[in-house]
Amino acid sequence: DGGITQSPKYLFRKEGQNVTLSCEQNLNHDAMYWYRQDPGQGLRLIYYSQIVNDFQKGDIAEGYSVSREKKESFPLTVTSAQKNPTAFYLCASSIRDRAQETQYFGPGTRLLVL
């Protein structure tokens, strides 16, 4: 079955700790994205990558870092510089079909601060 997997489902972070969220896809999609969702708000883009070994900052990249060493994988690190990390984190990948890009999402990771 093709799809996008994220792990863990729940993650707890202590003060001053860096944590890494995993995102893997076997859809052969070139582009991958990380979003953050807070209650009552739309998804906000953290980072995206259109191709291996290249990525760009989104609207709220401060306090986060990513890597794209393999096409299938796009891990997100929430660093201690991110002062308000509690949120639902969603990874997506996309395919371009007839000049239209459609994004598909993984199941998400809920990050909570202890």
Place this chain on the structure above:
Amino acid sequence: RKEVEQDPGPFNVPEGATVAFNCTYSNSASQSFFWYRQDCRKEPKLLMSVYSSGNEDGRFTAQLNRASQYISLLIRDSKLSDSATYLCVVNAAADMRFGAGTRLTVKP
């Protein structure tokens, strides 16, 4: 002004009702449009793309009005299983913008 605006609801309707959601967007260069469905504490899932001529998928009809910069979603014969939050998504040159969602509850 938000880039994509939706009425947050909630919309509470009885089974069998017809309900419509609107969404407005600010970027006139937007090229593609979507409705996603998000269940509580789950990821968004693509419901349907929205095409210029309007399109229908079973009980769901999507319309696009480029001149007024809004899209709409109509759900006919609502089912209990339609209860969810509906996200309007607008794409301009690979810059996807998400609305905050409209919450729908269908009651018996």
